[in-house]
Amino acid sequence: MKKQVLKILKEHQNKKIIVSVSGGVDSLVLFNLLLELKFELVLVHFNHQKRAASKIEADYLKELTEKLNIPFEYFILDIKTDFQNQAHHLRKKHLQEVALKYHTDVIVTAHHLNDLLETILLKIARGSNLLGYAGINERYFKDGFYYLKPLLTFKKEKLINYARLHHIKYFEDVSNVSDDYFRNRIRNYLLPLLKEEDEFPFAKVIQYNNTLTKTFNYLRKTTKEFLGNSEKIVIEDFSLLDEVIQEDVICYLLEREKLDFNQNKITDLINFINGAGPNASYSLSNEKEFIKEYSVAFIRSKVAIISFQQKLDLKAFNVLPNGVFIEFSEEFNFEDGFIINLCYNKNALPLIARTRREGDLLYFNYGHKKLKDFYIDEKVPLIKRNKDIIITDNKGEILVVLGRYLNNKATLTSTIQLKYGGKVSE
Template sequence: MKWVIKVKTNIVEHVKDKKLFTETEPIVVALSGGIDSMVLFDIIHQLNNNVIIAHVNHNKRSESIVEYKYIETMANEINIPFEGYSIEETTDNFHHESRLKRYEFFRAIAQKYHSTKIVVAHHLDDQVETVLMRIVRGTSFSGYSGIKEIRYDRNVSIIRPLMEITKEDIVEYSKENNIKFFEDSSNSEDIYTRNRFRHNIIPLLKEENPNLNKKIIQLAEYIDSANEVLEEKTKEFLKAYSMYSNVSLVDFNNLNKVLKIKVIQHMVNNTTNNTVEVSYEQYNAIIDICLSSTPNQTYSLPNTYLFVKEYDVIYIKKEVPIIPISIEVTKEGEYFVDDNKSYIFSNNKITHNYRNYFELCYNELVFPLHIRQRKNGDKMSLKIGSKKVKDILIDKKIPKSERDRLLVLTNDDVVLWIPGVKKSHQDQQNPKKLYIYEVE
């Protein structure tokens, strides 16, 4: 009985000390059928009388359907709500995709039962494996702190009450309580990274230091504490910038490297809704761009996001392809660029106060006119001589990312007007004019 008392006492005290959940609030228990989750369920069911079982069948093993049916039957016998979900393998990256679908399912079940708590069975040995794997593979600074005991995911909390319980404790508890569980046959296969660490690497490390688990947990806790300080400093720095956008390049460059990485991480997470991971090498490349004397640069991130440096600011944005625009203007009328923008060409002045407009003398006019994006070599007539459109945009400090999207009005490939930027010089001999208005 000593294992039962030890494990249960530790978890009960832990739940109460950290106020993980109450005895009556609805809790979704992620129950795979393995020894860890079955022990977790046994204990949670004793602590809480409002449990919902959520089981996911990954369809990777022949015995999966047997496990599904057993858990469903068990839930019905003890009068506990059961929710099951089957995942079909659809991509090469099944492990990642299935994890996303699994937690999406858990969140949906939590919402269905008006729960804000999802309980999963990660334990201390899982934490040791995770930290060591991340050390070898590489991760962000916060990643070295391992698995969070409590992780907030949208409107729910993912809770791991077994994080201070070892695998040995779990095995002994299951023996003394005659807990039925299913052994996942894939756990013995060394084709999986975690299994190689569990079966081969960690036993060797424990030969060097039998207290390996303790030392790794101490390292994770130390990094977690240090990361909390960095998080506070990062948020303090970024609170001056709405939506973490248009961050001052000068202020950013004055930070030390660790804080620079944290700031970039927050900017990326905020813009991408935590869907993009940035490697250490990518952080370094971005930092180098910020220190470069080149005023306008971009850096491609996964999922078609961009890090952008524009003169004295930096930000993250979704890369949107440029759609070529070429509109021929043959007479008066309204010409639509898209649903949000059009140009009105009229022989009469319009009283409406349009922000961008252009008066074109008829002696300068030869139909057709064209509305298009700028091209290499485009020039505009000025009071004295002419100037390349590219140089005009640079002088106006138009960000590089916007230059190729700007429209110009041309006559026989001569640029007459860059709406919102500059108008060409005209010979005013003819009083008759064509009035052009940008409508947005």
């Protein structure tokens, strides 16, 4: 067992090791192995506030680290909903914070072969991508940190035997017996059935994990080559990819945004990209959405649409609700904004600035055109349409769409210079 731990951590022998210790047999066996191998350690413990014994375990680990003169980092987690998922993200966040605090990039956890098999079965049941189906990576590098799991090839029974043989004190987590969580039900009912089968090849689980991980690594390399340095999918090129690469492109973009997904969502997004109209959106969460804009698709933060209507004073400095300013003059002496010659009729004042509406019309020498059709012809993305500022007279005739259209009808008999700036849609 020591040899395996040393093999996984060999490249990091001169670094501080952040080790997550729960108080259970697996993490305390790992902690003792790392001690015997003379690694410089920082012990991190999480109290999930699920058991009365949690305080006892924390006190024991604090006392142990004080005796050994090892730094002890203790976090009490307060989780209201989606316990297992939120707990995972919080533990990872705090482990990274501790690693930064101690100027290291190595984080070690005590996942073992039983955890690997549980995770594989869980992913199969819920659906995932290729890496998810592989279960747990023995070692990987992400967000600037090395995540290492040196006990992954050992069954839990072997860890228990090692603890007894070396008189390592550990605590039993009674919450693992609860059937409240799907993972626990796999652990308590499905795994015991598999263990009863003498021919069940536990060793082949590692081979399965390695095969899928290698295949995924090759696939992910292809995905990154396709995207290059861009955060956007070129839809025409995407449609030519094999389906398995399309799926991984979607997974990669979702992972980069730290968004949860399953096979149904991946399939929906592929259909969205390949089949939706030229301007469309797909909600991913409360904060993020997938956007399709003509030839490209990408993830962005959701943008609140600000709709407004505001009268304009020709003699004042007008500031609109979206942060754009507008002012008027017979002739501006300096140019610190965009200036246009606006045609209007003096008997149709006041002028009004607003956002677009259904049925808006633009006027040309040959007649009129719906603003919606103008946008389609000019391939203006939806987000920019919603930001556009339209100026009309008091009869509703559109005089200008800032940056896109100017009404030059002969019936507009007066002219004034309009200057605008600020957060203008381009």
